Amino acid sequence: MIEEAVVSRVLGAALKTGGDFAEVFAEDKRSSSGRLDDGKIEELGSGRDRGAGIRVVAGDTTGFAHTADLSEAGLMAAAEAAGAAARGGGGGVNTVALTRRSVTSQPVGERPEEVAKATKVELLQRANDTARSQGNAIKQVSASYGDSRRQILVANSDGLIAADDQTRTLFVVGVVASGDTGMQTGRRSIGHTMGFELFDRYQVEDLAREAAEQALTKLKARPAPSGALPVVIGKGGGGVLFHEACGHGLEADHIQKNVSVFAGRVGQLVASPLVTIVDDGTVANEWGTFAIDDEGTPAQRNVLIEDGVLTDYMWDQLRARKEGRKLSGNGRRQSYKHLPMVRMTNTYLTNRDSTPEEIVADTPNGVYVAHLGGGQVNTATGDFVFGMTEAYLIEDGKITEPLREGNLIGNGPKVLEMIDAVGNDFEMGPPGTCGKDGQGVPVGDGVPTLRVSSLTVGGTAA
Amino acid sequence: MSEELLQIGDRIVAQARAGEQVEVVVGRSTSTEVRVYEGNVEQLASATSAGIGVRVIAGNRQGFAYAGSLDPDVMAETLAEARDNATFATDDEWLGLAEPDGVAVPDLDLYREDLAKVSTESKIDLAVELEKAVRAADRRITGVEAADYADGLSEGAVVTTSGIRTASRDSSCYVSTYCVAQDGDDTQTGFGFSVGRMPEDLDVAAAADDASRRATRLLGATQPRSGRVTVVFDPYVTAQFLGIIGSTLSGEAVLKGRSLFADRLGEEVAAAAFTLIDDATNPLAYSAGETDGEGLASRRNVLIDGGRLQRFVHNAYTARRSGTASTANAVRGFSSTPSVGCRALSLAPGTDLQPELLKAVGDGVLVSSVSGLHSGVNPVSGDFSTGAEGLRISSGELADPLREFTIASTLQRMLADVAAVGADIEWLPMRAAGVSLVVHDLTVSGA
Structure with missing residues (x-):
């Protein structure tokens, strides 16, 4: 995301005004989502958020600035802004020596970004079909799918540099049932820090059936004590x-x-x-x-x-x-x-x-x-x-x-x-x-x- | 300044292919947040954010993508993604962008350029002054967890192939505080805030007094016995309640069979004292705005008039599908497609201030805050149950403090059970204004 030498110079710049601790947090997050409602695939969406937040701690004061500009100039400007909040006596470092901490990110079986959009759409339709087939009292069904891949890089003036690659996948079904006593809702969701193999572990039909059952059961509900x-x-x-x-x-x-x-x-x-x-x-x-x-x-x-x-x-x-x-x-x-x-x-x-x-x-x-x-x-x-x-x-x-x-x-x-x-x-x-x-x-x-x-x-x- | 955002929109809209509708929403904002603790700056954050959202409708299919960046390469990728996403959506004949409807965009004077020139030092001073004022307000105030100043300047533009090309901007700032009061073993908390468009609009002393009063008046609170009572909502609680009522009047909820009031247009749904207005053109409203999320001019909509349901709120899609016109209630940021929502709700005020309302009530409970609105209120079924704290009303006066109880009813019944609306309209940092509200026959659950 950012070269190590740049990170080291940016940390140095962040400490120029005399901070005790500085940190660069960079993030590149891509997400995709799909929503079915009212029987229609209403929307597929894609998102991209990329930027860095820089904080400088001086005594009990934390200065913070963030930027979507990951160039060295952009990062330096954010470092200066964060440092300005933490004005101390004037520091003496130009760069910070970094030692990489190696960690193992949660494994991903099937990368969601490599799964065809049509496959994700099909999950939504299967959930919709199953929920609607649970009876005439089921009046409305929504289903949503979401995945995100969040790559982060953290470095600080203690010399730490570490990275993680986090993939999460989520699926939600919501149902409205209607009866003599009015409307009731049912909802089920699953989500894990993993890829598209989530759907090997869970069947969207089961979620849809459970959400529908919950709404139908509540049609017979009496006021709580x-x-x-x-x-x-x-x-x-x-x-x-x-x-x-x-x-x-x-x-x-x-x-x-x-x-x-x-x-x-x-x-x-x-x-x-x-x-x-x-x-x-x-x-x-x-x-x-x-x-x-x-x-x-x-x-x-x-x-x-x-x-x-x-x-x-x-x-x-x-x-x-x-x-x-x-x-x-x-x-x-x-x-x-x-x-x-x-x-x-x-x-x-x-x-x-x-x-x-x-x-x-x-x-x-x-x-x-x-x-x-x-x-x-x-x-x-x-x-x-x-x-x-x-x-x-x-x-x-x-x-x-x-x-x-x-x-x-x-x-x-x-x-x-x-x-x-x-x-x-x-x-x-x-x-x-x-x-x-x-x-x-x-x-x-x-x-x-x-x-x-x-x-x-x-x-x-x- | 906004011209630059419009031009970014123009450039992307110009890339629309034949038969394709394209909408570009561009947003940019700068903000400052200061938190003071024990006389020192605990946090000072300053930030600039920008991004675009692109919606493509082609062959009655809609796709969307956004990016939190105005880099040309990222923006090009965003249009391509939105286009690709559209191919997977269901064909829907009602899809379409908003179209110019002849309503002129009002000039609400919501932007103060000078906010950008206010020094960081004077912002810090406001937060320091606030913390001091809270501590000085009452000897039982033992801690101030947060004393904050925050502000933001934001601008947005919407450009479409359907002929919309509008921009809007606003500035806002606030101070807020959260404090702890203690007396012996008993601990209570209170919050206070003041909002404005420039720091000089802010009333630091009032924010401090509110926080201190909210915390200290609950000291010694006990759990009430269960029973049915008349309740008076403090203005802040009423504002939260109005937000929920507003969500049931969304044209989208109506179309999709998720509104309690779907078949009730023209009917009595509330007591006669209840007149609910959504008006983002009221410059007093914190959430006032010149345009909605699809670039249409904001306008005043009376939703419930004297208890009678007058209209639902719509964006372009739900209006077209319902055979009506958009009420300029498209709500969104650049990272999402427009949904439908109320933008600046308020009740038509009554004639009495809270002390007179309490006298008329005689015996009941004043609810000063509620919790768990997201977990115990279901706007589809109408079930309403929230955690609450407040004070007993005894012989028309505020009496002993109460805690750890819930209040419950249904939204339908509460609207019908409204007995009076106060005269004390209060503009709050949310999408609804506060006012004291008297509601009969809620169930209090306690010991």
Whole structure:
């Protein structure tokens, strides 16, 4: 993307005004997408984003500038702009000596850019046909396909230079069904850090059928209960619960500014002893997986909570530097136009002994959440919500009637203590996009079936 | 300046082949973002971005490509990609670009050239002043996580083979802050902001007071009991609610069977107090713009009038397919094709300010913020459930603070249950204006 000698001179220029640390992040991202809606292939799209972001840190100040111009002149101008923000005493380097860190990018079986567009279109049509064949109540179907290849190069004034080549492929089906009670929706998505071989692993027909079934089931849904109840969360996508209940609160930027309920609690029991939570950017082919983070640090497996005890936070370059800490591989950014921050990768709860059947049977009355939507948390108070997109009542230890959609609300530290059953059926959930401070990055999460002894369910039924 | 963007559009449009419709959207922006922490600059980012999006319609098939660059080689590749993509799309007789419709592009005076001349130092000073003001506002403010200043100058142009050739530009800036208040073991947070087109428009003291008041008034909050109550939405919450209502009135959602209101044109869909207007020509609106994403002049559209559904919003495609005219509601950046969306929503204000509304309500809940709008609200089914915090309304006055509860109903019922709209219209940094809104009979879920 950029010659090593140029990078070395640009880093030198970035430090001219006296910065302590400088970094060049270059990115070349090509993406392709296809969308079917209302029975038509509405659009095939292609995108190209290429540029570099340069940051200079001087004391507690970070200067940042980005450019789409990857020529040496363009990079030098950005380096000067970033350096200007971090005015110190005047530095003394002209170039930075770089040592290449070699890493292995996630393997790609079949490069999506080499797959004929007609083949991608056919996937969309197959999904549409299958979803529509699930019954007359299916009134609308949309399907979308997307792939991206993101090549990044990171170099910094510590002498690091590293590169990664990240390919992600995604497929989503959305269905609208209509009945006596109005309209309902169903949705399924798959996404992995891999190429077109995604479709050897998954059949789009299965996704389409499941999305249609979800919408049809919800036509019979009754209003969700209102108030505090035991809640059983199904395997897979339930990981959103931990992403919100504690994940964000364990990001070191929130900790350093003391806006997290988990600040100062390392070594303490912060959750039920059944809870072990891991953030792991190395899980083969998962949505939040990469070889290096967006600061050049290799992905790692980090245990955040072990048997209920808080073991560590997640770190990026800036926050780790400040505390003389080792990097954890959690420095990520949406694109070269953004500064990196502490971000999660793939966050999951590990297996315990109960079977999912036992957990449900042991719950006299409550709610079973089969699929979750997104969520949101206030890290300072710990209050968080997450949506249930497919849920059922539990009556006398059995899963019974489907419920309409709604949010559940709880407080992170309290909910972690109230996890009173964890299953043995761990699974990763669907691909997610985590939003923080206006930046979205791909993340994964997963859980086995689990139960929270009490959560407030935000329905309308008494 | 915009002339240069128009010329880039001209050059690509000139390469259209016989029988081909080509649309080029060119955008360019510069921005500055400052974040201050404990009196020092924590982050200072400055950036220039530019790019083009090319849409090709040939033989009733549409293709699209974009590039975040104005390099000639990349732009040539973008046209070729869009052309190639078109060959794989489904034949659709309603496809077509927007066409000039005789509505003159309004001059809204949204651009301030002088913003580019404002020194970085004075921008930093604003953020420093904001942080100081938040800390000084109340002794219980223990932290200011963010005190930011940000601004942007942006310009865009749309050029098409169908005769559209329009440009628009605007400038904007804001300060915003997020703070933490503590009292004993209890922690609460609050945010505040002020928006304008030039730094002198910004009211730093008001932003600081808002943040401090939002955080401190929630200290000591408890979880309410579940039940059905009358709710008053703070202006900021109403703006978020209007955004959801707006999405159900999209001509695209109607055509594709995803709108609750598809068959309801001309019918009563809301209480009589509810008049909803989308008007990007109102220069007070943060999201005001002279043209839409397809280059048509912005215009004022009354969507719901006295509770009666008057119209849906359209872009060129959905209008043609619905047998009507575009309402200039094509929404997009250069990296996407035009979708349909409301651009600057507001409710026709009522006569009472919030204190009078509270008196009329008597007992209920003031909702000061909501969370999980993306996860618990389904604009297709109408199910509405969000996390909330706020204050109890007791005998017409604000009483004790409340947290960790949800409010739920359906969008259809909420519109019918609107009891009053306040007089306190507030223009916010989003696509809808805020105003206090009284809604009967929501379910509060708590302890």
